[in-house]
Amino acid sequence: xxxxxxARLLMAATLGVGVSFGLIALFGGDRGGPxxxxxxxxxxxxxxxxxxFSLTDQHGKTRTDREFRGKYLLVFFGYTNCxxxxxTGLQDMSEALDALGPDxxxxxxIFITIDPARDRPALLKNYAANFHPRLVALxxxxxxxxxxxxxxxxxxxxxxxxxxxNYLMSHxxxxxxxxxxxxxxxxxxxxxxxxSMAMGIRKLFKRSSxxx
Amino acid sequence: MNGFVMRALRILLPAxxxxxxxxxxxxxxxxxxxxxVVETVWARASVVRNGAAYVTIRNDGKTLHKLVGVSTxxxxxxxxxxxxxxxxxMRMHALKAIEIHPxxxxxxxxxxxxxxxxxxxxxxxxxxxFPLTLHFEKAGRLTVTVQVMGPGARGMKHRTGHDKQ
Numbered sequence: 001x002x003x004x005x006x007a008r009l010l011m012a013a014t015l016g017v018g019v020s021f022g023l024i025a026l027f028g029g030d031r032g033g034p035x036x037x038x039x040x041x042x043x044x045x046x047x048x049x050x051x052x053f054s055l056t057d058q059h060g061k062t063r064t065d066r067e068f069r070g071k072y073l074l075v076f077f078g079y080t081n082c083x084x085x086x087x088t089g090l091q092d093m094s095e096a097l098d099a100l101g102p103d104x105x106x107x108x109x110i111f112i113t114i115d116p117a118r119d120r121p122a123l124l125k126n127y128a129a130n131f132h133p134r135l136v137a138l139x140x141x142x143x144x145x146x147x148x149x150x151x152x153x154x155x156x157x158x159x160x161x162x163x164x165x166n167y168l169m170s171h172x173x174x175x176x177x178x179x180x181x182x183x184x185x186x187x188x189x190x191x192x193x194x195x196s197m198a199m200g201i202r203k204l205f206k207r208s209s210x211x212x
Numbered sequence: 213m214n215g216f217v218m219r220a221l222r223i224l225l226p227a228x229x230x231x232x233x234x235x236x237x238x239x240x241x242x243x244x245x246x247x248x249v250v251e252t253v254w255a256r257a258s259v260v261r262n263g264a265a266y267v268t269i270r271n272d273g274k275t276l277h278k279l280v281g282v283s284t285x286x287x288x289x290x291x292x293x294x295x296x297x298x299x300x301x302m303r304m305h306a307l308k309a310i311e312i313h314p315x316x317x318x319x320x321x322x323x324x325x326x327x328x329x330x331x332x333x334x335x336x337x338x339x340x341x342f343p344l345t346l347h348f349e350k351a352g353r354l355t356v357t358v359q360v361m362g363p364g365a366r367g368m369k370h371r372t373g374h375d376k377q
Contacts, residue, residue, distance in 0.1 A: 083264035083329070084295055085302045087256060088322040091364025127259050130363035155301050166330065173302040189300060191323050 049176060049184040051151030055112065055138040058125035063138060065182055072107045072185075072201065073178040077154045077171055079115035080127045085173050085190055087130070093175060094132035095194030100201065106180075107201065111137040114156035114171050116145045152176060177201060245354040247273030248312065253344065253356045255329070257363040258336040263287065263329035265344060265358055266320040266367075271312045278309040279318065281347035284358075288331030290344070295323050304328075309349065322366050336360045 054064045074093050078086035090111060097104040109132050113119035116139045119127075124137035139145070149156055156171040173190040175197070185204050188197050243250045248269055255265035271277055282290040292307040310325055312318040320326050327344070329336075336342070340360040347353050361368060 080260045081262045083256075083262045084293075084304070084322055084326050087259075087264075087364050088366055091362075091366070094364065123260065130257070130259055159303060160306070168304050170301060170303040172300050173297065174300045187300075190297065190302065 049151075049153055049187070050178055050182065051148070053112075053138075053144070053148040053151070055140040055144055055148065056121055058121050058128050058137040060121045063136060068108055069182055070180045072180060072204075073110055073176075074107055074201075075110045075112060075152070075176040075178065076174075077112050077114050077149065077152065077156065078173070079113050079169055079171070080119050080123055081115065081168065082171075089173060089175065089190055090131040090135070092192065092194050092197065094135070096197035096201065097132055097134075099194055099198035103202070103205065106205065109135045111135055112145070112148060113137070113139045114145060114149055114154065115169060116140055116142055118165070177204065179204070243354060243356045245348070246351050247271060248277055248348065248351050248354070250346070250354065250356050251317065252368055254359045254361050254365070254368050255336055255342075256365050257338045257360055258329075258332050259363055261330070261332050263332050263336050264322075265290075265327040265329060266322075267327065267344075267346065267356070268317055268319045269312050269346075270317040271314045274314050275350075276314070277312045277351055278349040279312060279346055280309045280349045282327050282344060283347070284329065284342065284344045286332060286334055286336070286342045287329040288333065290327055290329050292325070293328040294325045297323065338362050 050065075052065050054062060057063045074096070076086075076089050076093060078089065080086070090109075093109050097107055097109060100107065111124075111128065111131075113124065119139050121139060124139055128135045128137040140148075152172075154172040154174075156169060158167045159170045160168050174187040175190075175192070176187045177185045177200070179185045186200065188200060192200075248271055251268040251270055253265065253267040255263055265282075269279065279292065282292065284290050292310055293304050294307050296303050296305065307325065310318055310320075318325070338360055341357050342360070343355050344358045345353050345355045359368065
């Protein structure tokens with residue numbers, strides 16, 4: 001090709017790239033922020049996380065997902081006999097709420113047991129008292145818990161010595177953030193610092209209110 | 213007045229010197245066996261029958277050492293465990309041994325290696341202390357005093373806010 005032609009092609013290509021970038025910058029997605037926030041993604045079916053539940057809290061009262069509409073939910077699945085990940089995960093949630101200051105009242109912390117056989121309301125009441133004062137700890141029938149775990153795509157199973165009353169369990173250790181409309185917003189992996197969690201939540205507050 | 217000051221100093225200075233010598237030993241609670249030094253050992257306050265304790269062991273020697281077991285009077289049994297995380301799923305495994313390499317402290321922490329206390333015979337309350345015996349492969353046994361922290365504690369100090377991802 002002649003040099004003049006190459007030059008013209010290059011200019012056209014550069015212009016094309018430049019215009020694309022410009023359009024992306026003007027109209028495209030996020031303007032940055034903590035990488036941990038995933039947002040309302042629809043890839044890999046992650047938006048299908050969550051769903052209706054009807055479970056029993058630590059006071060023996062029936063609680064459903066619908067009564068929490070209008071609030072954000074921070075949901076963690078675990079079991080009381082979990083010695084390491086669960087107490088620290090719940091502590092992280094508590095501290096994240098503290099970091100939100102007065103905005104914390106918009107967020108409802110929830111613990112859902114994946115060991116309903118042992119984690120009955122009285123035990124949950126004792127357990128929950130060690131963490132955030134507004135923590136709602138939920139249990140239920142094996143079926144109700146299974147349905148809820150399935151809706152949140154939470155894996156759980158007995159591990160090691162499965163017989164008797166001393167079993168341990170494996171389980172998904174994410175902390176899920178649901179929006180005031182009950183829909184999934186994002187999730188935080190275990191070991192996300194309370195500060196990052198609070199930042200991630202706060203960012204989604206703004207986005208939700210901007211959308212109105 | 214000079215005389216008085218001199219007399220006071222003669223008492224005060226040695227006293228301060230002695231306090232300075234002793235104070236670190238009182239504060240640190242470092243326990244050692246041979247070249248293995250236990251830097252910190254703590255547990256969380258318990259809520260149910262299982263608890264967790266964490267120890268940091270330093271190896272100031274030249275040979276590899278292994279922690280192969282633990283025992284304590286406060287629990288029916290105690291063992292070395294670890295947590296593995298894959299695709300967000302947490303799994304616990306028993307460990308036969310934890311290696312302590314020279315110059316590389318073995319640090320136990322939430323989400324990783326820990327000592328699991330099973331069948332607690334008493335509630336572990338924040339502020340309490342209890343004895344824990346560490347069994348080493350070649351270095352014999354060492355009994356240390358565990359400090360009980362809060363039920364959600366991640367360590368002996370306050371969080372710094374770092375992400376561990």
